[in-house]
Amino acid sequence: MTDERLSRIRAALIGLLSVGVGLAAGQLVGALRNPATSPVLAVGSAVIDRTPTSLKDWAIRTFGSNDKPVLLASVVVAVLVVAAASGLLARSRPWLGAAVQVAMLVVAGYAVLTRPFAAASDLVPTVCAGAVSIAALFVLLRLAAPSPGPQGASRRTFVAAAGGTAALAALGVASGRAITDSRSAIDVKLPAADPAAPALPAGLDETVPGVTPLRTPNSSFYRVDTELSVPNLSASDWKLTIDGDVENPYTISFSELLRRPLTERNITITCVSNEVGGKYAGGATWRGVLLKDLLAEARVKNPDRPDLQVLSTSFNGFTISTPLGAMTDDRGAMLAIGMNGAPLPREHGFPARLITPGLYGMLGCTKWVTRLTVTTYADRKAYWTKRGWTTDGEIKPTARIDVPAGLATVKPGRVLIGGTAWAQRRGVVGVQVSIDGGPWTAATLGPDVNVDYWRQWYYAWQSSWPGQHSVRARVVYGDNEIQTSARAGVFPSGSSGIEERVFLVG
Numbered sequence: 001m002t003d004e005r006l007s008r009i010r011a012a013l014i015g016l017l018s019v020g021v022g023l024a025a026g027q028l029v030g031a032l033r034n035p036a037t038s039p040v041l042a043v044g045s046a047v048i049d050r051t052p053t054s055l056k057d058w059a060i061r062t063f064g065s066n067d068k069p070v071l072l073a074s075v076v077v078a079v080l081v082v083a084a085a086s087g088l089l090a091r092s093r094p095w096l097g098a099a100v101q102v103a104m105l106v107v108a109g110y111a112v113l114t115r116p117f118a119a120a121s122d123l124v125p126t127v128c129a130g131a132v133s134i135a136a137l138f139v140l141l142r143l144a145a146p147s148p149g150p151q152g153a154s155r156r157t158f159v160a161a162a163g164g165t166a167a168l169a170a171l172g173v174a175s176g177r178a179i180t181d182s183r184s185a186i187d188v189k190l191p192a193a194d195p196a197a198p199a200l201p202a203g204l205d206e207t208v209p210g211v212t213p214l215r216t217p218n219s220s221f222y223r224v225d226t227e228l229s230v231p232n233l234s235a236s237d238w239k240l241t242i243d244g245d246v247e248n249p250y251t252i253s254f255s256e257l258l259r260r261p262l263t264e265r266n267i268t269i270t271c272v273s274n275e276v277g278g279k280y281a282g283g284a285t286w287r288g289v290l291l292k293d294l295l296a297e298a299r300v301k302n303p304d305r306p307d308l309q310v311l312s313t314s315f316n317g318f319t320i321s322t323p324l325g326a327m328t329d330d331r332g333a334m335l336a337i338g339m340n341g342a343p344l345p346r347e348h349g350f351p352a353r354l355i356t357p358g359l360y361g362m363l364g365c366t367k368w369v370t371r372l373t374v375t376t377y378a379d380r381k382a383y384w385t386k387r388g389w390t391t392d393g394e395i396k397p398t399a400r401i402d403v404p405a406g407l408a409t410v411k412p413g414r415v416l417i418g419g420t421a422w423a424q425r426r427g428v429v430g431v432q433v434s435i436d437g438g439p440w441t442a443a444t445l446g447p448d449v450n451v452d453y454w455r456q457w458y459y460a461w462q463s464s465w466p467g468q469h470s471v472r473a474r475v476v477y478g479d480n481e482i483q484t485s486a487r488a489g490v491f492p493s494g495s496s497g498i499e500e501r502v503f504l505v506g
């Protein structure tokens with residue numbers, strides 16, 4: 001009886017170890033070619049692309065920016081369950097166990113091949129993963145088979161083999177990661193922009209502890225995209241093609257781009273998935289070439305037609321729709337190559353991305369962009385459009401409270417309440433706060449950078465009674481318009497409503 005149980009545990013372990021070392025081999029071979037083609041990442045991406053919007057929304061709400069690690073972990077757990085099952089089946093019929101592993105491979109292979117722009121050679125990591133896992137399955141089964149020798153000896157052999165397999169798997173994953181890291185250094189020197197963006201003032205960073213810094217450092221800039229591994233493009237291979245309904249389609253390389261006049265502007269971008277009070281917004285100095293100029297050279301056919309859009313495509317087929325007008329008017333939409341004085345970090349689109357002031361990121365900020373196609377909304381649908389999100393996505397003006405933190409306890413006396421507010425294309429002209437449901441009162445504003453940049457604010461409140469208090473904040477923008485109190489969730493066109501925060505005086 002005990003023997004029976006033990007061997008089941010062993011069998012399950014053999015399943016886990018063999019699939020584990022196979023997947024590690026897949027990661028390693030993937031790292032050598034293209035990490036996105038490793039079986040784990042390919043299945044993860046396939047799941048992302050096929051997840052219904054409501055579930056994705058729920059995942060972002062529940063796990064925040066951990067939604068991807070959680071997704072990957074779920075894929076891995078599912079794989080481990082099947083892997084253990086393959087070991088258990090292999091106990092009596094080895095070929096059945098192997099067949100289960102082959103079935104897993106077919107699923108992974110399908111995920112690899114249904115990626116946009118997939119090539120047959122992308123199957124290499126998956127095939128390696130399969131070969132290693134099935135070989136490991138048979139080797140471990142043989143080593144674990146009861147032998148006529150003393151009990152202790154066969155156990156030692158199995159433990160050594162199992163430990164060795166686990167170590168190999170760990171080594172595979174670690175070297176895969178090391179390879180990816182070593183390949184991701186960026187050595188590009190950007191020419192200066194002329195004129196350079198006005199230097200950002202000091203803002204309220206020092207005066208109001210806890211307020212959002214006026215400039216978001218690249219390392220803490222929010223990241224939202226559908227990629228599971230950070231794309232690793234090379235500037236020398238990169239090209240941008242402008243085509244579609246244009247008289248003069250053309251392609252431009254990175255070095256040609258660097259020889260063009262570069263502009264620079266301070267712009268705050270925002271994600272449509274940002275909840276009221278959320279963190280998916282960031283302000284940076286972007287350097288690049290005006291899209292207006294690039295598109296003028298392509299000469300759009302009948303540019304006054306309604307319904308015209310620019311469908312931008314990233315290196316792997318992800319697409320975004322931007323109204324043509326937002327790229328050709330004078331708001332300064334750009335093909336950006338620099339962020340806060342440095343080349344774009346890989347996470348933020350290296351070597352080039354779009355920045356369109358005033359529109360949510362999913363409508364004008366394509367990272368790793370390689371193609372701009374002038375077309376109509378009727379003819380082509382972008383990634384998020386197919387999933388029900390709006391194509392008309394002006395960023396909704398909002399104020400955000402940064403301090404005090406929710407449910408924080410503050411000392412009685414002078415309480416500094418502060419935050420940031422944005423109203424791209426319109427400009428922040430005021431922020432008002434209401435304490436404990438009282439009248440709306442003007443807060444003090446930080447420096448005005450430009451209409452497309454966020455503005456810090458604070459309000460020094462003399463605390464009344466000890467205990468629980470609440471503060472609300474709303475932005476006043478453009479022509480003295482006031483932020484709406486109407487609540488909306490993020491789907492399909494961005495959240496609205498007024499943030500309220502509770503804190504304690506004690």
Ligand SMILES: Nc1nc2c(c(=O)[nH]1)N[C@H]1C(S)=C(S)[C@@H](COP(=O)(O)O)O[C@H]1N2
Binds near residue numbers: 221225347
């Ligand atoms: N290629 C690509 N570009 C993309 C996305 C994406 O998923 N893939 N996401 C968009 C969204 S939803 C947002 S909000 C911005 C975020 O840019 P950031 O990650 O640099 O902050 O990128 C946009 N560009």
Ligand SMILES: [Mo]
Binds near residue numbers: 270272
């Ligand atoms: Mo977004």
